[in-house]
Amino acid sequence: MEVKILDTKQEGSATCYLTKFFMSEYLENLPDDYRDWNVQRGIVTNHYLDKIIDTLLQSKHIPPLVLITDNVNASGDKARLESFQVLDGLQRTHRLKLIHNSVNFIKNTPEIIEESKIHGVLKSVRKHSKSITENNATSPVVRKLLSEIESGNSIDNLFEFEQWAEVWENLSLTEQVNKMLLLNAGHKSVSKKHQIEIIFHNIISKLENELEDKFTIVRERNVSSISANKNRPVGQFSFSHIVSGMMSLDQGKPVTINANLLSKVQEDIDNYTLSYDEILELCSFLADLDSSLFNEYNDIGLKWLGKEVVVTGLLGAVGIYAEKHGISTTESLNITRNKLIPNPSILSLNNYDDIRNGLDVSKINIGKVNKSAVTSAITDLLEAKVSIVDWNNAFSGGV
Structure with a gap:
């Protein structure tokens, strides 16, 4: 032109x-x-x-x-x-x-x-x-x-x-992203989840190519994560969930995507990024766990792992375990893989919704309580404090 x-x-x-x-x-x-x-x-x-x-x-x-x-x-x-x-x-x-x-x-x-x-x-x-x-x-x-x-x-x-x-x-990728967010700041808002996707977007196609048919990604710009989870096939995840899970694993705690987090990530993205191999291992773990849960629980398993609070709570627990025991995130993921994927019944997901739905949502932050419950349940399994999850105990600790 x-x-x-x-x-x-x-x-x-x-x-x-x-x-x-x-x-x-x-x-x-x-x-x-x-x-x-x-x-x-x-x-x-x-x-x-x-x-x-x-x-x-x-x-x-x-x-x-x-x-x-x-x-x-x-x-x-x-x-x-x-x-x-x-x-x-x-x-x-x-x-x-x-x-x-x-x-x-x-x-x-x-x-x-x-x-x-x-x-x-x-x-x-x-x-x-x-x-x-x-x-x-x-x-x-x-x-x-x-x-x-x-x-x-x-x-x-x-x-x-x-x-x-x-x-x-000659704008770098980071400069392109920052200018796009700045140019859109006064217009119809770009959702927080889409903003976090934009910052990490360069890994999307690589992940799908590496994991081939067992793992697919849905972007927030195409369909909201809430809508995507309603009819989610096995192995399909919202990219914003992958990113928040990735940061939860890296930071050793469940992470919530909000304006404060976005600001910190843009200022120091290297402090919030796992290596590509670690991200690949994380996605492979989620894909295999998703398949195992579907075989055990059908749609209950799909809906459970399709929730952002579950992904961040689960991977936050994996990160906590890695920090506590002085091991790498990859080692901690492998321990979690060997614990959960061959034995999906230990998660007792048939009881999860019943316990959660019995909470008085007018008195609590349900999202925060959900994340805390999942983190607590997975941590107890990894530390061998329990052999099977008791969601009543897990939720009691977060209320």
């Missing part, structure tokens, strides 16, 4: 180019996976942004975008971007792309213009609804554009205007 450079600014080893380019060229050069870049939060519902077509039709200003690239081929005040991703402006870009596709659909299906004059816009669009969807266009936008044509206005040059954008070159 060709851009014109208006100004430049250096920030460490990164360079920011203030640029402008034609919107038509930007939309035609969007990467196919522009919506799926891990650092971004995904498309969200926003009725105000859905009205961006009115901004286009009235030739009003669209706020600057922020893009990142590995290389800007600059020559004087001109440059070429071979590839780029959208750091800020994904919501606008997505809606502009739908409008662009809708314009192209009308241009490539000229009969719809005549049909709308004879039969009306609504009926004509309804007739072509399948084709509109297949062309990644949208019926409401096509209706709006046809009405504009009926009013005697042209849509041919709708995107032939210059758009401003910051183009960042």
Whole structure:
């Protein structure tokens, strides 16, 4: 994509180019996976942004975008971007792309213009609804554009205007994440769980590739962890649960994802990160435990291990055991693996919900009590204080 450079600014080893380019060229050069870049939060519902077509039709200003690239081929005040991703402006870009596709659909299906004059816009669009969807266009936008044509206005040059954008070159992954969170700070909030996923996102694909079919990850940006747990297949985990479990194991205590934790992680991420091999071992353990629990308890086992309070409580206990006995987290995981996976019945999960549901939730923090109970139960098993979990005792200690 060709851009014109208006100004430049250096920030460490990164360079920011203030640029402008034609919107038509930007939309035609969007990467196919522009919506799926891990650092971004995904498309969200926003009725105000859905009205961006009115901004286009009235030739009003669209706020600057922020893009990142590995290389800007600059020559004087001109440059070429071979590839780029959208750091800020994904919501606008997505809606502009739908409008662009809708314009192209009308241009490539000229009969719809005549049909709308004879039969009306609504009926004509309804007739072509399948084709509109297949062309990644949208019926409401096509209706709006046809009405504009009926009013005697042209849509041919709708995107032939210059758009401003910051183009960042050579931003590190950490800098990309921090800028994305900062740029979104005043907009619709990025959930705490998604923020923690973004910070650790670079391990996602590696984990799934290493563990192949027995382990899959669901991201918060695609489906909330609560929704994911309702119909969770064996071996599927929310990535935010993996991260909070990872930190619980590393810190030797159950960890809760909140604003304070996010701030600490961003300031000193190395203090909250296990080695890749340790993370891989953790995920393998969870996948194998999940299979064992399903074989023993069916859906009860799936729902239990799908809860964040259980994952953090369980792995917090493993971390506590490692610290107490001066062993590595991998050794502690292996001890826990050998204790639980061949003998899932010792967890007594058939009694877990009955005891938990009998608590007076008006007087306690149920999430905190849940985590404490799981941590206590697993710790007692690892220390051989009990041979089988008594959830009544475990929950009594956390109330």
